[in-house]
Amino acid sequence: MGQIAINRIYAALSALVLAFVVLPLVAIVWVSFFANKILSFPPSGYTLSWYARAWEQDAFRDGFITSVETALCAVVISLALGVPASLALVRYRFPGRDAIQTLLLAPMIVPGIVGGAALFMAFIELEVLFDVEIAGTMPGLLVAHGLIALPWTVRLVTASLAGTNRSFEEAAASLGAGPLTVFFRVTLPLIKPALVAAALFSFVISFIDLEKSIFLVGPGRTTLQIALVSYLEWNLDSTVAAVAAVQILIIGALLLISDRYARLARAF
Amino acid sequence: MTSSTATVPLPAPRAREVGRRSPAFGLAAPATLFVLLALLGPLALMFRYSLNRFVPGQMMVEALTLANYQKFFADSFYQDVLFTTLWVSAVSTLLCLLAGFPVAYFLVRQASAKWKGRLLLLIILPLLMGNAVRTAAWMVILGDKGLFNAAIGTLGLASVKLMYTPLAVIIGLVSVMLPFMIVTLQSVLEGIDENLEAAAASLGAGHLTILKRVVLPLALPGLLAGTMLCFILSMNAYATPVLIGGPSFHMMAPTVYQQVAKAMNWPFGAALAFVLMAVTLVLTTIANVLVQRRYRRWSE
Amino acid sequence: MTKPFETLLGTPSRRAVLAGVGAGALALAAPRIARAVEGTLVVSNWGGDWNERTIKFVEAPLVESQGIKIVRDLGMEPERKAKLIAEKRLKRGSIDVIHINEGDSVELFGQEVISNIDFAKVPNYADVVPALKSKPFFVPWLYSGVSIIYNKDKVPNPPKSYEELWDKKWAGKLGLTNQLYFNYIMMAGLIKGGNVTNTEQGKERLIQLKELTQPRIYAAHQQLGAGLVNGEVDIAVNYKARGLQWANDGAPLAIQYPSEGAIAVMFGASLPTRAPSPDLSYIYFNAMLDRKAMAGLAGASFYAPANGKAELSPELKAKVDFTAAEAAALKFPDYQHVAKNTAEWLEWWNKNIAR
Numbered sequence: 070m071g072q073i074a075i076n077r078i079y080a081a082l083s084a085l086v087l088a089f090v091v092l093p094l095v096a097i098v099w100v101s102f103f104a105n106k107i108l109s110f111p112p113s114g115y116t117l118s119w120y121a122r123a124w125e126q127d128a129f130r131d132g133f134i135t136s137v138e139t140a141l142c143a144v145v146i147s148l149a150l151g152v153p154a155s156l157a158l159v160r161y162r163f164p165g166r167d168a169i170q171t172l173l174l175a176p177m178i179v180p181g182i183v184g185g186a187a188l189f190m191a192f193i194e195l196e197v198l199f200d201v202e203i204a205g206t207m208p209g210l211l212v213a214h215g216l217i218a219l220p221w222t223v224r225l226v227t228a229s230l231a232g233t234n235r236s237f238e239e240a241a242a243s244l245g246a247g248p249l250t251v252f253f254r255v256t257l258p259l260i261k262p263a264l265v266a267a268a269l270f271s272f273v274i275s276f277i278d279l280e281k282s283i284f285l286v287g288p289g290r291t292t293l294q295i296a297l298v299s300y301l302e303w304n305l306d307s308t309v310a311a312v313a314a315v316q317i318l319i320i321g322a323l324l325l326i327s328d329r330y331a332r333l334a335r336a337f
Numbered sequence: 338m339t340s341s342t343a344t345v346p347l348p349a350p351r352a353r354e355v356g357r358r359s360p361a362f363g364l365a366a367p368a369t370l371f372v373l374l375a376l377l378g379p380l381a382l383m384f385r386y387s388l389n390r391f392v393p394g395q396m397m398v399e400a401l402t403l404a405n406y407q408k409f410f411a412d413s414f415y416q417d418v419l420f421t422t423l424w425v426s427a428v429s430t431l432l433c434l435l436a437g438f439p440v441a442y443f444l445v446r447q448a449s450a451k452w453k454g455r456l457l458l459l460i461i462l463p464l465l466m467g468n469a470v471r472t473a474a475w476m477v478i479l480g481d482k483g484l485f486n487a488a489i490g491t492l493g494l495a496s497v498k499l500m501y502t503p504l505a506v507i508i509g510l511v512s513v514m515l516p517f518m519i520v521t522l523q524s525v526l527e528g529i530d531e532n533l534e535a536a537a538a539s540l541g542a543g544h545l546t547i548l549k550r551v552v553l554p555l556a557l558p559g560l561l562a563g564t565m566l567c568f569i570l571s572m573n574a575y576a577t578p579v580l581i582g583g584p585s586f587h588m589m590a591p592t593v594y595q596q597v598a599k600a601m602n603w604p605f606g607a608a609l610a611f612v613l614m615a616v617t618l619v620l621t622t623i624a625n626v627l628v629q630r631r632y633r634r635w636s637e
Numbered sequence: 638m639t640k641p642f643e644t645l646l647g648t649p650s651r652r653a654v655l656a657g658v659g660a661g662a663l664a665l666a667a668p669r670i671a672r673a674v675e676g677t678l679v680v681s682n683w684g685g686d687w688n689e690r691t692i693k694f695v696e697a698p699l700v701e702s703q704g705i706k707i708v709r710d711l712g713m714e715p716e717r718k719a720k721l722i723a724e725k726r727l728k729r730g731s732i733d734v735i736h737i738n739e740g741d742s743v744e745l746f747g748q749e750v751i752s753n754i755d756f757a758k759v760p761n762y763a764d765v766v767p768a769l770k771s772k773p774f775f776v777p778w779l780y781s782g783v784s785i786i787y788n789k790d791k792v793p794n795p796p797k798s799y800e801e802l803w804d805k806k807w808a809g810k811l812g813l814t815n816q817l818y819f820n821y822i823m824m825a826g827l828i829k830g831g832n833v834t835n836t837e838q839g840k841e842r843l844i845q846l847k848e849l850t851q852p853r854i855y856a857a858h859q860q861l862g863a864g865l866v867n868g869e870v871d872i873a874v875n876y877k878a879r880g881l882q883w884a885n886d887g888a889p890l891a892i893q894y895p896s897e898g899a900i901a902v903m904f905g906a907s908l909p910t911r912a913p914s915p916d917l918s919y920i921y922f923n924a925m926l927d928r929k930a931m932a933g934l935a936g937a938s939f940y941a942p943a944n945g946k947a948e949l950s951p952e953l954k955a956k957v958d959f960t961a962a963e964a965a966a967l968k969f970p971d972y973q974h975v976a977k978n979t980a981e982w983l984e985w986w987n988k989n990i991a992r
Contacts, residue, residue: 105866106886106887107859107862107863107866107883107886107887107888108863109863109866109867110867126689127692128684128685128688128689128711189720189723190723193723193724193726193727196727197726197727200728202729204723204724204727205710205720205724205731283712283716284716284719284720286710286712287710287731288679288681288708288709288710288731288732289708289709289710291684291709291710291711291712295684295711295712296684296685296711298684298713299683299684299685299688299711299712299713300684300685300686301685301857301859302683302684302685302687302713302857302858302859303683303685303686303687303859304685304686304859305857305859305860305862305863306886
């Protein structure tokens with residue numbers, strides 16, 4: 070088989086798989102214009118009214134804001150904790166290094182529903198013991214979201230650090246730069262794509278989380294995912310599709326902008 | 338530049354850094370403490386709950402009993418739930434691997450840098466729908482009178498029942514996990530020198546031989562990382578099995594939720610959670626050890 | 638829309654809320670600023686349309702208009718309930734009003750996380766249909782009955798009773814929803830002259846129903862509704878209100894009241910034991926039962942209003958309300974019995990029906 074034929078096979082297979090991955094997205098955008106009152110196929114006609122209805126639902130707007138705030142905080146937490154830890158894991162050898170690496174990746178292994186319920190009960194116990202209000206507060210929710218985002222940062226940044234050339238850092242150090250200067254002026258720029266990818270994944274993981282948040286959301290802070298699930302309890306109509314379409318449009322635009330700035334593709 | 342989302346084996350730091358441990362502890366301590374306090378602490382509490390006794394109408398009664406674990410091992414229903422979870426996860430993961438590899442290979446070896454970036458974004462974007470909305474999409478596609486059946490109907494084929502079947506759950510899970518698999522695999526392939534493949538080809542090796550002898554051995558750690566990630570994600574899946582699998586299809590995470598939130602049986606829910614996590618942990622560890630051993634043999 | 642700043646800082650602390658109530662009390666005392674009540678009321682409710690309707694007919698016109706700020710904790714019932722129970726051990730309470738169904742109110746009362754309500758402080762309670770006033774810790778609000786909903790184009794002779802569902806001719810046509818598992822157990826116990834606590838026999842009969850008709854079991858009410866609309870099933874057993882909602886959405890559906898008497902389902906609200914501002918909760922309860930609000934809710938939700946004096950148009954009343962005979966025949970579940978058994982029933986249901 071010639072190289073061209075092989076390339077064509079790969080291209081065809083990729084097109085097929087990509088179509089499959091994108092299919093739900095295309096379907097949901099299409100469905101968002103269906104006139105059917107109850108979600109079903111085929112469409113009885115087309116309408117824009119679901120977008121108007123979605124806009125009228127305060128719960129979705131509030132939920133979107135809450136989710137974006139939460140996700141942004143999760144990004145900050147996961148980078149602030151994950152980047153230094155990755156640096157330690159890759160650049161230094163110390164007792165318990167492997168154990169710490171495993172530990173930092175562990176939040177991935179724990180089912181969201183279990184981690185969320187456990188965290189909620191722990192907050193209750195803490196409040197009983199120390200009289201600090203955490204359960205149902207924003208900090209409580211942020212702890213959970215920071216936790217599920219952290220492993221992604223550690224994965225991406227350790228991998229990136231392991232692949233960077235140490236000689237730049239050493240050169241800077243030998244020219245008299247202090248460790249902080251080396252980190253901010255040399256190391257960070259080197260791993261910038263990984264940082265952007267870590268931020269992106271942290272954001273996504275937090276934004277789409279449902280299970281981990283179920284027990285941790287509090288009054289006035291319902292995340293978008295919970296608002297969507299709650300909505301579906303009473304109406305299975307295209308409103309949720311309209312919300313999803315708008316949300317993807319907004320975030321997709323943000324991604325394209327950040328791609329221009331940081332070349333996301335190089336980060337993965 | 339290449340980097341990897343895989344948990345790569347950490348390189349040995351250079352000699353003069355060994356012993357320079359003070360900054361390392363300072364750097365790693367916040368994250369470590371955070372995970373200890375926010376994950377292991379609560380899990381320890383949950384484990385303690387799993388040893389409590391359930392009395393209907395009360396949340397739990399303090400006790401020190403293994404009854405909840407015994408219940409799991411004495412009741413074939415819950416073992417079936419675990420078994421279903423295992424085979425569905427295994428099949429979904431395998432499909433992700435098979436479907437993800439060609440895409441990753443295409444992105445790395447054939448797509449231009451610009452298109453690679455765009456395609457990767459396109460792959461990640463559907464994730465942002467969230468599981469609830471994605472499920473609504475699958476309902477419209479897979480329903481008895483859905484898009485898929487309408488499509489095959491125009492070809493003169495009889496409609497098939499897909500929604501609320503294990504197949505539908507697998508389709509749903511694969512669509513959620515594929516992006517993670519593709520991203521992981523492509524980062525690993527990125528690290529493999531294209532010249533190795535060219536060299537093998539110039540020696541007359543066919544493409545499949547090159548894949549088997551050159552690419553796969555080198556990509557093994559990354560394949561393992563992607564596979565384990567997908568396996569863990571599907572073992573823990575909640576929304577997809579509930580909404581696409583329907584009430585008659587039982588997997589572990591939804592069962593945990595049902596016990597905790599609906600039956601208010603925290604002790605048993607906690608016990609189920611620990612069975613699930615233990616099984617996942619043991620299986621991924623075994624896979625890790627086996628593959629690492631194989632990898633070492635290959636690389637020698 | 639919630640202001641981001643407040644979202645970040647969380648709900649006002651209890652002290653701030655108390656201060657608000659204090660200020661409200663002062664304001665009440667001052668004759669010139671009559672009726673201006675201040676403070677924050679935290680309402681735990683379902684999301685989606687249920688919440689939108691609550692805001693439209695009750696919260697905005699009757700509570701927030703008085704100057705009370707409402708903060709909402711929206712979510713599905715199981716987790717809202719579980720949260721309230723788990724928070725029992727805390728000194729503080731976070732919720733002032735919790736929207737729940739009658740069954741869960743019994744369970745929550747058993748756990749001592751909701752309290753008896755002083756109905757003297759809820760003037761509109763006097764107008765509540767007497768048959769609904771059975772729980773001193775529950776404000777009845779909207780109710781319906783588990784009825785037989787069918788596609789009138791495809792089912793010319795629908796089952797007239799629950800009992801007639803036990804028939805091979807409905808094989809593959811019957812749809813149930815997982816959320817109503819204990820209602821179905823009660824339903825099966827109820828046929829042939831049984832009663833709502835005849836649940837052991839009910840379970841046996843439900844297995845027969847499964848063998849006879851192979852019902853499709855949906856994960857949620859609305860998925861069942863979609864199944865009726867797209868023809869996956871022709872008959873559903875669900876709340877009358879849901880059937881009316883689906884018919885209103887354009888599906889060719891009709892509703893049959895079962896001759897045994899429909900199993901009643903009642904939604905309402907309760908007062909958490911540790912409610913930070915119970916005085917405001919009472920204002921809220923009274924607003925819920927307002928005649929005009931109830932009429933609006935009945936029209937929008939298709940649930941029958943608990944307030945017997947709700948001003949419903951004759952057509953609406955004929956549509957959503959029950960006739961005197963139907964209302965008298967409603968079967969109210971024994972929720973003590975349910976609370977005792979529900980964990981076991983759920984497990985039984987999973988092992989025998991939903992698999």
